[in-house]
Amino acid sequence: MKPTVAPFPATRLRRMRKSPAMRALARQNTLTSDDLIWPIFVMDGKDDETPVASMPGVVRRTVDRVAIAAKEAQDLGIPAICIFPYTGMDARTEDCAMAWDPDNLTNQAIRAIKDAAPDIAVMTDIALDPYNINGHDGYVENGEIVNDRTVEALVKMGLAQAEAGADILGPSDMMDGRIGAIRAALEAEGHQNVCILSYAAKYASSFYGPFRDAVGASSALTGDKNTYQMDPANSDEALRLIERDLMEGADMVMVKPGMPYLDICRRVKDSFGVPTYAYQVSGEYAMLQAASQNGWLDGEKVMLESLLSFKRAGCDGILTYFAPAVARLLQD
C-alpha cells in the first residue's frame, strides 16, 4: 500500500494529532485485557508464596494460591493463564518421569484453576527441563540432546496435561516433529478440542535468565540450548518452523522472546495470517522493572508502550508477567 500524501500545505499530518479526539479517531492499534496470557509460577507447599528476586513483583505460589490468582485474573478479564512449575533437584531424574505424573505440580494447578476459575483458559508448558537432571528440554545421550525419544516423552507429558483439563498445550522444547506427534495423540485419546500453541520460533536467547531463577533451573542447566533453540541471527528459519508446526496441527504460534524479535512477529503474521503470539520474556520484564524502580523510566507508561508494540507488529496476544498490572490499569 502506497500512502497518498499531497504536497504541503494540502497535507499537514499534524492535523490528525491535534487533540485527544482526533488521535483516538486515527489510532490503529489498541491493547485490551483480551490480549493477555499471564505466565505464573507454581511451587510445592500450602498457602504460601515467595518472591522471585530478579523479577520484581513476580512470585511463586503454592497451588491453592495459584487458584486464587486465577480467579483474580478471570475477574480482570484476562483470558488465559500459563503454568510453570518450580522444581528442586529432588523432582529431577534421568527419565524425567515426573513430567507426565498426573499429580505433578502443573497438573494439580490445572485442576485447581479449573475448579476456582472455570472461565479462564489454562495453558501449559511442554518440555522436559523442569524434571531433567541436567536442565535440558530433551533427553541427553552422550552429550547430545536426542530428538525422537524426547518427543515420545513430550507426548506423554501433553496427554497428562490434557487429562487434567488443560485448554492450550504449549510445547516449548523445540524438538522436531513434536507438534504432529502430540496432535495425533490428542486425537487418538479423545482430546480433539485441546489447542496447541506452538513455541515455534523460540530463540536461544540470553533474555531468559530471570525465568531460570524463577523455576529453579539456573543451577541445573549444563551447557547451552543452541542445538535446539534458534540462532538469534536467523529470520527465514522462523518462517519454516512456523509453517512446519502449522502443517503438523498447531492452532496458534509463538515468537519468543518478544521485543527484540518484533520483526519476526510481523513476518509471521504477514506470511501466514494465523493466531500469532509473542512472549515478553523474563529478561524484558526485568529490564523494564529495574529501570522503573530506579526512576529512570515511567513504569506504567513503558509497560503499556512495550505491549502495544506487539499489537503493532501483528500479534493477537502477548504472554507477559505484566498481565494483572496492565489489566488493572486498563480497567480504571
Ligand SMILES: NCC(=O)CCC(=O)O
Ligand atoms: N518455556 C518458557 C520460558 O522459557 C520462559 C522464558 C522467560 O520468561 O524468560
